[in-house]
Structure formats: structure tokens, C-alpha cells
Amino acid sequence: MENNKKNALLRTENLKEYFKISGKGYLHAVDNISLEIMPNETLGLVGESGCGKSTVGNTLMRLLKPTNGKIFYKGEDITNPSKKKKLELTKKMQMVFQDPYSSLNPRKTIRSILSEPFLINKAASGIELEEKVNALAKRVGLEEYVLGQFPHELDGGKRQMVGIARALAMNPEFIVCDEPVSALDVSVQATIINLLIDMQKEMKLSYLFISHDLSVVRHISDRVAVMYLGQIVEIAKTDTIFSNTLHPYSVALLSAVPKIQFGQEEERIVLTGDVPSPMNPKPGCRFAPRCWMACEECKNKDQHLAEVEDGHYVACMRWREVREKTAGQAWKKGIEVEHE
Numbered sequence: 223m224e225n226n227k228k229n230a231l232l233r234t235e236n237l238k239e240y241f242k243i244s245g246k247g248y249l250h251a252v253d254n255i256s257l258e259i260m261p262n263e264t265l266g267l268v269g270e271s272g273c274g275k276s277t278v279g280n281t282l283m284r285l286l287k288p289t290n291g292k293i294f295y296k297g298e299d300i301t302n303p304s305k306k307k308k309l310e311l312t313k314k315m316q317m318v319f320q321d322p323y324s325s326l327n328p329r330k331t332i333r334s335i336l337s338e339p340f341l342i343n344k345a346a347s348g349i350e351l352e353e354k355v356n357a358l359a360k361r362v363g364l365e366e367y368v369l370g371q372f373p374h375e376l377d378g379g380k381r382q383m384v385g386i387a388r389a390l391a392m393n394p395e396f397i398v399c400d401e402p403v404s405a406l407d408v409s410v411q412a413t414i415i416n417l418l419i420d421m422q423k424e425m426k427l428s429y430l431f432i433s434h435d436l437s438v439v440r441h442i443s444d445r446v447a448v449m450y451l452g453q454i455v456e457i458a459k460t461d462t463i464f465s466n467t468l469h470p471y472s473v474a475l476l477s478a479v480p481k482i483q484f485g486q487e488e489e490r491i492v493l494t495g496d497v498p499s500p501m502n503p504k505p506g507c508r509f510a511p512r513c514w515m516a517c518e519e520c521k522n523k524d525q526h527l528a529e530v531e532d533g534h535y536v537a538c539m540r541w542r543e544v545r546e547k548t549a550g551q552a553w554k555k556g557i558e559v560e561h562e
């Protein structure tokens with residue numbers, strides 16, 4: 223753990239992001255998250271809609287000012303960076319969005335869009351700029367003619383390639399990929415995922431990979447963090463989290479992963495019970511009202527992430543019983559199971 227902290231590319235310490243909702247109080251979108259992302263690592267971030275995944279990504283990118291807690295980049299506190307530092311960090315930390323369309327200026331050609339990072343950072347001009355943009359497009363597999371086109375002339379896959387190329391322009395070290403394939407046809411999802419994997423190998427990138435698609439997350443991630451109502455409830459190596467799932471919420475979420483080949487049709491995950499509100503949460507385990515393992519104590523006592531096995535952290539005091547109850551279940555061994 224200490225070693226991870228020291229060597230992490232990016233690290234958060236008790237990160238909180240609360241939104242003030244007038245007349246109602248505070249919405250705890252991210253509530254006390256401490257995590258590390260190592261160099262050249264992909265950390266998958268999963269959880270139901272609204273659990274706070276994008277808010278984690280946006281806060282790491284400092285698109286939001288943290289309510290509390292700290293963010294460190296290579297050991298340096300970047301929670302409140304100066305303007306100069308912010309610009310420096312923009313080169314090293316980038317974001318790939320679900321649909322880059324909204325962030326691609328419709329009146330500009332792809333060449334002009336891909337030139338921007340070089341111009342803003344005064345990294346190239348004239349012929350050199352042209353060559354750099356050509357090389358960037360080639361790197362992500364965009365044909366040269368695309369550079370003369372406008373965003374609306376491209377299909378979703380090509381637009382996402384432009385989004386990725388733009389993120390890569392300044393040779394970043396860390397990229398938040400926020401649902402980068404969920405708006406794409408299944409047929410092009412694999413192309414984009416493979417591109418991200420290739421770029422990671424080539425450029426030694428680290429990714430925070432946010433997705434509700436567990437098959438994709440399983441395919442791309444080195445480790446997976448499971449989020450529930452603003453908190454991380456379990457984090458472990460990808461194989462471990464699927465084969466030795468210890469939090470009752472992760473069990474509910476991950477046991478529903480269809481055992482299909484990546485890239486094919488997906489199945490939706492349905493959890494029963496009401497999702498409690500992230501507004502002014504009550505003390506006690508947040509999953510307790512929906513939990514199949516909950517006892518009286520869980521309802522009153524906060525659960526904190528604890529390392530229960532090497533590199534495997536769980537926020538549930540009943541993790542041993544969860545393991546016993548789910549031992550030998552088909553989904554843990556990768557066998558297809560029926561879901562309601």
C-alpha cells in the first residue's frame with residue numbers, strides 16, 4: 223500500500239465532491255475516495271448510473287473543484303494548481319468522452335481541430351504543424367482524407383478516433399476514458415477499445431476507464447474499482463474481482479456479467495430495491511437497504527475499505543460470509559448463468 227502510494231501516477235486522498243442543492247442540502251456525489259492509479263495501468267471504474275463515476279473523472283481532471291480531500295500527480299499535490307501548473311497538467315492529463323461530437327467544433331475541419339492542441343501549447347506551426355497532424359491522424363488509424371472533413375461527415379467510430387487523437391496530441395501520461403464506447407455501434411466498439419489498448423502499449427499510458435459495460439471493463443482493465451453511491455466498495459485486480467468477489471453489491475453487479483465474447487450483444491444488469499438518495503446520506507453502510515447480507519449493525523455502522531487479501535480491498539464486515547455463500551457459483555468460474 224505504502225509502495226503504491228509512493229509510485230502512483232495519480233492518487234486521491236479522501237476525495238469528496240458534494241453538490242449544493244438549494245433548499246435540500248448536499249448531494250454526496252463522491253464521498254471520501256482514496257485510490258491510486260499506477261503508471262501504465264488501466265483502472266476500471268464501474269457501478270450503476272448516478273453512483274458518481276463521471277464526477278470522479280471530472281474532479282481528477284479538475285473540471286470540478288474538490289469539496290475536500292487531495293489529488294496527487296507523481297507525488298505532487300495538484301488539488302488547487304496555479305494557472306501555469308494547470309496548463310502543464312493539461313498536457314499530461316487528458317479526457318476521452320462518450321460522444322466527442324459535442325466537443326468537436328462543427329465549423330472546423332478535423333485538421334483544424336487536431337491542430338488546436340499544438341497551437342495552444344505553441345508546439346508547432348507551418349509545415350511542422352501539418353506533419354504533426356498527419357502523423358497524429360495516422361497513429362490512430364484515420365485516413366488522410368478525413369482531415370479535410372467536418373465532424374458531421376464522420377460516423378461515430380471515426381469521431382471517437384478524432385477525440386482520441388486530440389487527447390494524444392501532447393503525449394499525455396494519463397487519460398480519463400468516460401464511457402468511450404457506449405455511444406458506438408457494437409461493431410465499432412472493439413476497434414476503439416483495441417486502439418486504446420494499442421496506444422497504451424505504445425505510449426505507456428495510464429487510464430481511468432469508466433464504464434457500465436462490465437464485459438468491456440473486464441477486457442481492458444488491470445484492476446477494477448466498484449462504486450456505490452459515491453463510495454468505492456471494492457477494488458482488486460480484474461481477475462480477482464470477478465473470481466473472488468467479496469462485497470455483496472459487487473456480487474449483485476458482477477454476477478450479472480454475461481459470459482459472452484467481447485464485442486457482441488450485451489445484457490442489462492437489473493438490481494432490485496430502491497437506490498437510496500445521495501442527498502444527505504445517513505450513517506451506516508449505504509448498500510444496507512438493498513443488501514442480501516445486511517444485519518442490524520450494517521445499517522448503523524459505516525463500512526470502510528480494508529485490505530482483506532493482498533491488494534484486495536473491501537468495505538464490508540461480512541466479506542468472509544459473502545465468500546462462503548458464493549463459493550463455487552457458476553459465474554465465478556466463467557460459466558454462463560441465467561438472469562431474470
Ligand SMILES: Nc1ncnc2c1ncn2[C@@H]1O[C@H](COP(=O)(O)OP(=O)(O)OP(=O)(O)O)[C@@H](O)[C@H]1O
Pocket residue numbers: 241249251269270271272273274275276277278434500
Ligand atoms: N453538476 C451537478 N450538480 C448537481 N448534481 C450533480 C452534478 N453532476 C452530477 N450530479 C449528481 O451526482 C451524482 C453522480 O453523478 P455522475 O454523473 O457522476 O454518476 P455516474 O455514475 O457517472 O452516472 P452515469 O453512469 O449515468 O453517467 C448523481 O446523483 C448526479 O445527479
